[in-house]
Amino acid sequence: MVFFSQNAANISLLFVLLRKTMDRIMTRLSVNINKIATLRNARGGDVPNVVKVALDCENFGADGITVHPRPDERHIRRSDVYDLRPLLRTEFNIEGYPSPDFIDLVLKVKPHQVTLVPDSPAQLTSNAGWDTKKNLDFLTEVLDGFNHAGIRTSVFVSADAEMIEYAAKAGADRVELYTEPYATAYPQNKEAAVAPFVEAAKVARSLGLGLNAGHDLSLVNLNYLYQNIPWMDEVSIGHSLISDALYLGLERTIQEYKNCLR
Numbered sequence: 001m002v003f004f005s006q007n008a009a010n011i012s013l014l015f016v017l018l019r020k021t022m023d024r025i026m027t028r029l030s031v032n033i034n035k036i037a038t039l040r041n042a043r044g045g046d047v048p049n050v051v052k053v054a055l056d057c058e059n060f061g062a063d064g065i066t067v068h069p070r071p072d073e074r075h076i077r078r079s080d081v082y083d084l085r086p087l088l089r090t091e092f093n094i095e096g097y098p099s100p101d102f103i104d105l106v107l108k109v110k111p112h113q114v115t116l117v118p119d120s121p122a123q124l125t126s127n128a129g130w131d132t133k134k135n136l137d138f139l140t141e142v143l144d145g146f147n148h149a150g151i152r153t154s155v156f157v158s159a160d161a162e163m164i165e166y167a168a169k170a171g172a173d174r175v176e177l178y179t180e181p182y183a184t185a186y187p188q189n190k191e192a193a194v195a196p197f198v199e200a201a202k203v204a205r206s207l208g209l210g211l212n213a214g215h216d217l218s219l220v221n222l223n224y225l226y227q228n229i230p231w232m233d234e235v236s237i238g239h240s241l242i243s244d245a246l247y248l249g250l251e252r253t254i255q256e257y258k259n260c261l262r
């Protein structure tokens with residue numbers, strides 16, 4: 001009897017250690033559900049239901065949910081963010097420009113992670129990382145507030161060593177590499193496309209920063225990025241993933257993106 005219970009204890013300890021190791025080396029897939037809200041808003045009703053889709057994404061294997069509430073609420077609304085928070089079981093990541101309204105929302109909702117993006121209010125979509133050197137004082141103050149609230153912080157940056165170094169100086173826990181230039185260059189020359197991102201990822205690692213990546217990642221380019229930077233903590237993907245789901249269905253699509261991270 002003692003033999004069995006000791007063995008069971010050893011096995012469960014082994015599982016705990018294995019899970020912790022996996023957690024450390026796994027690149028998580030956070031599904032950005034902005035586009036679900038765009039579709040819902042097209043008719044003014046509640047179809048598709050943003051919360052239901054988020055919960056389904058989790059059931060289908062997503063490791064997190066990302067939203068990027070914009071000031072004009074053209075997709076995700078403040079009310080969506082409040083509705084999602086208590087129901088999500090995976091990591092919740094809120095992205096956006098740290099305006100007073102955004103800061104207030106994030107501090108009230110307390111997601112697992114906040115990602116600061118330097119978008120102007122009318123911008124179609126994110127098209128650059130922060131100039132973290134120029135905005136050092138502003139970012140330091142904003143990050144300090146989130147760090148004190150116990151919210152993990154990430155700063156959206158280009159694959160640029162100096163911008164990453166200043167993100168670390170400002171007090172970020174992680175950086176999110178803006179991957180649009182990688183996605184655009186990938187079809188012509190994937191080795192050249194990924195090279196600056198590998199260098200940037202090494203800089204982040206040497207500074208002890210966690211590493212996220214996102215923008216225009218897809219089934220075409222994701223696995224190559226992962227193969228070259230397997231220590232990424234998280235990728236957040238919306239536009240391509242939701243578009244692929246029109247053809248493949250959401251469950252299969254999420255599985256296919258997860259397969260790119262192995």
Ligand SMILES: CC(=O)[C@@H](O)[C@H](O)COP(=O)(O)O
Nearest residue numbers: 034068095117125126214215
């Ligand atoms: C920071 C980033 O790259 C994404 O959050 C992107 O901005 C998505 O936002 P939209 O869905 O509004 O294009």
Ligand SMILES: NCC(=O)COP(=O)(O)O
Nearest residue numbers: 032214215216236238239
């Ligand atoms: N942080 C990037 C993101 O959330 C999604 O970007 P995209 O896949 O919609 O380009």
